Amino acid sequence: MTPFDLTRRDALASLTLAGAAAALPAGAAPAPASAPTSASTMLDALAWRLLELDPPTATRLGVDTGAHADLRARLEDRSEAGVARTRAFLTRSIAALDRVPRAGLDAATTTSLAVTRSAFDTAREGMALPYGVATIGGWRNTPYAVVQNVGAWLDVPQMLDGDQPVATAADARAYLARLRATPRQLDDETARIRAARGRGLVPPAFLLDKTIASMARTIPTADRIDGPFVGPLARKGAALGGDWPARAAAVARREIVPALERQLAELKAQRAVATAAPGMGVRPDGERWYAWGLRAGTTTRRTPAEIHALGRAQLVELHARMEPILRGFGLTQGSIAERAIALQKRPEIGFPDGDEGRRQIVAYMQGKIDALRPRLPRAFRRLVKGNLEIRRMPLAQEAGAPAAYGGPGSLDGSVPGKVWVNLGDPSIHNRVTIPDLVFHEGIPGHVWQGEYAQEMPLIRSILAFNPYSEGWALYAEQLADELGMYDDDPAGRLGYLMGFCWRAARLVIDTGLHAMGWTRERALAEFVAATGLPLSNAESEVDRYCSWPGQACGYKLGQIEITAQRARAERELGKAYDLRDFDQAVLEGGNVPLDVLAGNVDRYIAAARG
Template sequence: MLQLQPTKATELGVDTGAHAGLRGQLDDRSPAGVVKERGFLTAALKDLRQVPADEPDYTTQTSVAVATSAFTTALEGMALPYGVATIGGWRNTPYGVTQNVGSWLDLPQLLDGDQPVRNTADAEAYLMRLSAMPAQLDGETVRIRLARGQGLVPPSFLLDKAIIGITRTLAEAANPEGPLIGPLARKTRQMPGDWSGRAVRIVRSAVVPALERQLAELHAERAVATEAAGLGTRPHGPEWYAWGLRASTTTRRTPADIHALGRAQLVDLHAQMDIILKGFGLTQGTVAERAVALQRRPELGFPQDDEGRRQIIAYMQGKINAIRPRLPRAFRRLIKGNLEIRRMPVAQEPGAPAAYGGPGSIDGSIPGKIWVNLGDPSIHNKVTIPDLVFHEGIPGHVWQGEYAQQLPLIRSILAFNAYSEGWALYAEQLADELGMYDDDPAGRLGYLMGLSWRAVRLVVDTGIHAMGWTRERALAEFIAATGLPQSNAESEIDRYCAWPGQACGYKIGQTEIVAQRVRAKAAMGARYDLRDFDQAVVDGGNVPLDVLANNVSRYIAAR
């Protein structure tokens, strides 16, 4: 797995010792790379079948079930005629390059965030990755060109954003302070050697031409693209979407079932939001309109400049600091919660969500991160920030990821969207239950808005890809349900267009975790304790939802 995903080794901090050579490598995104992945998956599944069904160690049983599920799902995705099917990942997409997919985004973020440069060997590894970027870009370009030949191109509005982003990256690529070279310049400032000069030569001679080739292909796609948002009108689109839903939810729920669940949950959430809004004196208009009006109050916003950006990060950090002392009420065994909050790369911001986060390296040398989108500071305010940091940071992605990293290494590499995002949404619920909003009704409104946001994702994702909705209809439904700003809403809808099915994992996952908690309470009565339930869920690691149910059954039986 690490040979196929060398950057994952760097993210986890295990590109050392026998794996040290991976620090300078990139994954192969060409058609030949897909063939290699399929060969690995086929062989790995054959090996996994050799493990006895009565294996006595439960951790091993769980790991075998997890790997088998991840490998089988990925192999099914790779059998489809086009697209990116990740092995134990969440960024499955029919499109190899869009506004939020591709090497043009992934490598700058890796180099800035996780790529260590502590000595000359590390600096050489950085340059090796820069040198490998053209092949990775060209591999993507070949695949999207082949997909175009099959009649598949992204929607025109996604291509417009991707073209703008890559054009900006090209303009900054050879800049010693830009996204490709700047991190190396900063990290080698006290290190002898012409590191920046060597990087500039690599970028100018090889990376820039590869980016130009990819940009030319995107322009060719744009010339034939349409505004059709979903997969329904694309060749093999319904087949791809059915797989995307399976991969993202680890269930076989139908689009109609998922759509109806989202509609029903929105009704309940809006009723709760209505009460809070009336408490602020907002009684006229829809729930979403009143939520927008509240967020526009000056006392709940931040300046629209660099000082405002600094204040946003400070406010986020304050919420993380405030929840830490309350965590012993929700977990039996605490981990460190190694976390820093950073602005995401500027080139990425136009096509990115408000923030995202994840754990750092296994040894703790690289902290987990919340990457926050500060391109448009107006998308952040004191209504929405608390919910955001609890989801992305603690007790959400960063927190849960540290528990997972204590399991066998394969379990840190493999992840399941429904569990990952379901846990992060459940973490928002825990923050509410731990009293984080007792004196913050605006923040609690933001929490309910966040739940509504995830519920309406079930509605719009299935609407776009299974019911033929336009981007405009999806935007209207999304804004009516959430009250999020137009710029934020557009980024969200475009993300659902680029990653079909991924947005459904959040609410499906949280709904299942809550259902398992209800089951545990009913089965255990007075013996039930929230700390033990939460511990069982995080100690079991990142799993498909059927494996989660098995883990909870084992926890109930053990008590």
């Protein structure tokens, strides 16, 4: 049993740590006898306080049990006052972290302290901005509290569907409690976007159009037994019997629907004054917000101009690698993008329309994961389970969502990790685009990396850094290629390179939109020309960059850094280098900012030298 196992066990079981967490906002925790114990106690206390602030994360991790079972019935406070209280907690916590003696700490604890402080400091800066949502160790930072892919109107149904257990009557009561808390969360968000409108901030008109249309479709289904708010309870709690679904439907009808209607009315008021301008540069305090968004999204201080130029250079290199593959398919005329699009239109590359096509897409994804699993020992010294299922996204989310996303399940393994796939328009998926997508989101990408993270102290399972997690997922695509997954699949290899182009294009387009005054139309044209992906993909992607400024830049920057660190390890270690050990060091160092990643690789190199 490792020290991390002991920390996790204590974190889950100890009432004294829960008490420390509750007391921490009022001042620093008392200093225990030794520095390592002091650091570990503080980190665990901070973790539980974070879960108090964000109870749905406790449910996602599966730790809302025992002394913490009340978390299963609660939602986070999304009001302006709630944000102010959270920021005050962060300020006090940073001061407490700075007082922890570092002498005598092991490398893992030192890393955890650095990671926690970095996440808290970045979130505190974001919460000082005049509007928007700043997450603590998360990636959904946005200037808009409600838009096509942001807000309780989406988050609550997805959490209820994907994470909320309904095995007992107590679970069903907790489910109903969260439903009853939903109207306040919706109204708090409505108040925040109304206040933002008063400051002159509204989302672009095209984002509001998507949001309004999706919410208008959601409202009539909100109280249906098979709808987004009631359906998960009806399905998962079918064996309980009783009138739980009817009670949930009544809450949805009487309380949630009116709150949704109030929010929809505010969105329509925003649409009346919205413009088509997509970027932050034309919005009040937009340059300041984007500078923070880039820092949060990349954990670097690179300027928009530097990031833009790097993306352009990456695209030139990747297009050169795509050329011979396209020629192998007999496609010799036209641009890289035009030929990639032409290949995807071939009947043998796509799937049928409708539900049969959706079924085949999921089966094809599963087949790729099954084929990869036996090859994993060539890339990793120690294997986790890779507990994974592939699920369709909630219908209300599909219009504003990317092609797929994924993450690990609960800490105890009872809830598997998921790849949520957007099947609203099955034509966005084909045999070119699917393999890299499922390796990125599933194994050895997000789900795989997340299971290693869950072995760490609780706070490290909560905090995440976009360029590490997304950089790892891109690096996972690279590993799949190196493990031979495309040796007999040139269409899949083309898709893999297209995926890298996609992430390189993000560097160009995100900075183009928010720092260089691009129109949405120019961003769409640049995306299609760079990637060869369909226009429907381009629209979803570009609209996402508009709603989460800076986030999309973390992917390629993270992968570039991991690959650079691997090349450094190979140079410095020579024959002592082993891919399995490098990958293990990157994974077991946990989710970290990019400068901390370099330090973790330093320690791996030193250990490998003996």
